[in-house]
Amino acid sequence: MGVTYKCLIVDDEKPAHQVLLSHINQCADLECVGHAYNGKDALLFMQEKDVDILFLDINMPLVSGLEFLEMLSVKPTTIVTTAYSDYALESYQNDAVDYLLKPISFAKFLKAVEKAKVFCKDKLQLKEVPSFITIKEDGMDYKINLDDIIYVESAGNYIKIFTNSRRKSYFVYGSLVGIKNDLSGSNFVQVHRSFIVNKLNIKERSIGKMTMTNNDEVPIGRKYQILLDQ
Numbered sequence: 001m002g003v004t005y006k007c008l009i010v011d012d013e014k015p016a017h018q019v020l021l022s023h024i025n026q027c028a029d030l031e032c033v034g035h036a037y038n039g040k041d042a043l044l045f046m047q048e049k050d051v052d053i054l055f056l057d058i059n060m061p062l063v064s065g066l067e068f069l070e071m072l073s074v075k076p077t078t079i080v081t082t083a084y085s086d087y088a089l090e091s092y093q094n095d096a097v098d099y100l101l102k103p104i105s106f107a108k109f110l111k112a113v114e115k116a117k118v119f120c121k122d123k124l125q126l127k128e129v130p131s132f133i134t135i136k137e138d139g140m141d142y143k144i145n146l147d148d149i150i151y152v153e154s155a156g157n158y159i160k161i162f163t164n165s166r167r168k169s170y171f172v173y174g175s176l177v178g179i180k181n182d183l184s185g186s187n188f189v190q191v192h193r194s195f196i197v198n199k200l201n202i203k204e205r206s207i208g209k210m211t212m213t214n215n216d217e218v219p220i221g222r223k224y225q226i227l228l229d230q
Contacts, residue, residue, distance in 0.1 A: 005113075005120060006033045006050060010042045010065065011057035011081065016102065020055050020081065023109040030113065039068035043227050051076040053116050058082040058091075067223045069094045073180050073188040073196065077119045079112045133182045135161065135172045142170060146187070150201040150212045152179055154194040162214060164201070191228065192221040 007030055009020050017035055024030045033049060036042035038060050045051075054076040058065040066087060069078060080091040083102045091099050097119050098112035132145045144163060153160045154176040161170040161179075180188075180196060190196045191210065195218050204211040208225065210218050220228065 003120075004029055004031050005052040005117065006031055007053045007055060008032075008034045008036065008042065008045060008051045008076070009055045010036045010039070010060075010068075011055070012037050012060045013057070016057065016081065019104060020109075023104070023106050026106065027110070027113065029117075039063035039065070039071075040227055042068060043071070046072075046076070052120050053113070054078045055081050056096075058084060058087050062226050063223050066090055066094060068227065069096070071190050071224060071227055073183050073190060077116045079116055133179075135170055135174075137170050137172050142167075144170070146183065146198075147200065149183070149188075149198050150214050151195060151197040151216070151218055152176065152183075153218075162212075162216065164213065168214070189228075191224045192219050195219065 007024055009017050009032060011017055021032055024032045030053070033051065034045050036045055040063065056065045056069065056078055058080060059082065065080065069075060075095055078096045080087070080096045080099045081102065081104060082099075085101060088099045097116050100108055100112055131147075132143050134141055134143050136142075144161065144165070148163045148165045150162045150164060153162070157173060158171055159174050159176060159179055161172065163169065176190075176194065176196060180190065183196060187199050188196055189199055197210065197212065197218055201213045202210050203213050203215070208220055210220060212218060
């Protein structure tokens with residue numbers, strides 16, 4: 001039996017859902033497992049169920065598709081579906097595999113899906129998630145267990161990694177985008193343009209900020225607050 005790819009449609013317009021669902025239903029190896037009409041609902045859905053291919057609209061109320069995508073530490077294979085051509089570069093910078101302009105023909109849909117399947121197969125081969133990351137500070141290599149990371153803060157061309165271990169923090173050259181790819185798993189979430197936190201190490205959360213297990217306060221950005229609120 002072949003592989004079935006689980007698809008989630010995220011769009012604030014019902015007609016767009018109907019078009020994409022019709023296209024999905026014509027492909028034997030695709031299955032639509034859910035519908036979301038905003039970024040918050042999409043985030044909640046993805047916390048509960050696995051998604052292989054995400055069909056994502058750009059212009060949505062409160063939180064745009066790109067803002068939603070930026071927040072994910074682990075992204076499903078994403079095909080952007082939009083009526084606007086302005087966001088193509090930004091979409092590819094956020095790891096979208098294709099960019100489809102509405103109205104979306106079945107031929108263009110199929111071509112994008114075939115590309116997405118290649119990315120899905122690559123992810124399956126790399127599915128085993130490491131339990132640690134290796135960083136370099138002052139010419140020395142350090143291995144940090146993911147569970148020990150409390151949060152990561154961007155500091156210009158550097159990042160600060162705060163941990164529960166005896167060595168409380170590390171200051172290394174790199175970017176938040178770069179380390180986000182290494183922080184695999186659902187425990188890590190970006191809550192601000194400059195902060196990624198480990199959800200297991202959140203002590204308390206309120207409007208606009210959260211307190212971590214080391215008692216540091218981390219700010220929550222507006223768009224992230226909207227997505228985090230449940």
